[in-house]
Amino acid sequence: MSILNDMAAALANGAVEVVDLTHTLDPDFPVIVLPPEFGQCARFRMEEVSAYDHRGPAWKWHNISMNEHTGTHFDAPIHWVSGRDVPGGAVDEIPAGALVGPVVVIDCSHGAARDEDYELTPEVIEAWEAEHGRIPAGSWVLMRTDWSKRRGAEYLNMREDGPHSPGPTPEAVKLLVSRGIRGFGTETVGTDAGQGAHYDPPFPAHFFLHDAGKYGLQCLANLDRLPPTGALLIAPPLKIKGGTGSPLRVLALIPKETT
Numbered sequence: 090m091s092i093l094n095d096m097a098a099a100l101a102n103g104a105v106e107v108v109d110l111t112h113t114l115d116p117d118f119p120v121i122v123l124p125p126e127f128g129q130c131a132r133f134r135m136e137e138v139s140a141y142d143h144r145g146p147a148w149k150w151h152n153i154s155m156n157e158h159t160g161t162h163f164d165a166p167i168h169w170v171s172g173r174d175v176p177g178g179a180v181d182e183i184p185a186g187a188l189v190g191p192v193v194v195i196d197c198s199h200g201a202a203r204d205e206d207y208e209l210t211p212e213v214i215e216a217w218e219a220e221h222g223r224i225p226a227g228s229w230v231l232m233r234t235d236w237s238k239r240r241g242a243e244y245l246n247m248r249e250d251g252p253h254s255p256g257p258t259p260e261a262v263k264l265l266v267s268r269g270i271r272g273f274g275t276e277t278v279g280t281d282a283g284q285g286a287h288y289d290p291p292f293p294a295h296f297f298l299h300d301a302g303k304y305g306l307q308c309l310a311n312l313d314r315l316p317p318t319g320a321l322l323i324a325p326p327l328k329i330k331g332g333t334g335s336p337l338r339v340l341a342l343i344p345k346e347t348t
């Protein structure tokens with residue numbers, strides 16, 4: 090057990106730092122908006138049940154409600170039609186061991202600053218691999234865009250023709266799946282680009298990731314604090330029976346010397 094003793098010591102002395110990749114659940118945090126003919130994603134809501142008062146003199150608590158895909162959240166394979174028959178594809182069925190794993194970060198922040206429809210392509214991934222080595226099987230791959238620093242309407246970035254935000258091309262997602270990744274995460278409201286409906290297939294990250302039993306993370310924050318390689322991600326969704334996803338607290342363990 091010396092590995093875990095060493096880890097505990099590293100956490101205590103700061104050699105390993107815990108970085109929170111999570112936005113605060115807040116009624117004002119944007120949720121994805123679909124065309125009006127479709128059902129919509131509910132924002133986070135919280136109502137006070139009691140607050141050390143006549144409704145409960147010694148305690149305070151809230152009732153909360155939200156969509157499974159509200160705030161910083163996890164996408165399970167059954168979220169998409171391509172993954173509907175993936176065995177163990179609901180959040181409550183995912184083995185605990187799959188919820189902790191290595192993470193690599195592809196920095197697309199410069200491209201996304203220039204182009205709000207910036208595409209993560211196979212060429213970008215291969216250039217990253219030329220510098221950092223092949224993406225290891227079992228890794229989370231996070232697309233850093235610094236989109237999490239946007240506020241208000243700038244986050245969804247809605248236009249007359251829909252939202253505009255960066256994301257991967259179909260070919261890029263297929264390449265990541267071929268690397269045997271664990272999942273793919275973004276700072277935007279979805280794993281797909283804002284204009285992802287116009288790819289073939291539409292929403293290729295959802296389509297190919299979940300078809301292959303891979304997971305998604307979105308609305309991540311603080312990706313600029315992670316090293317390209319060498320961090321560990323802890324991302325356990327709530328254990329919702331038959332759930333297609335869940336808000337969650339996403340934590341990254343990073344070696345201090347890389348910050």
Ligand code: MN
Nearest residue numbers: 158163164334
């Ligand atoms: Mn989702």
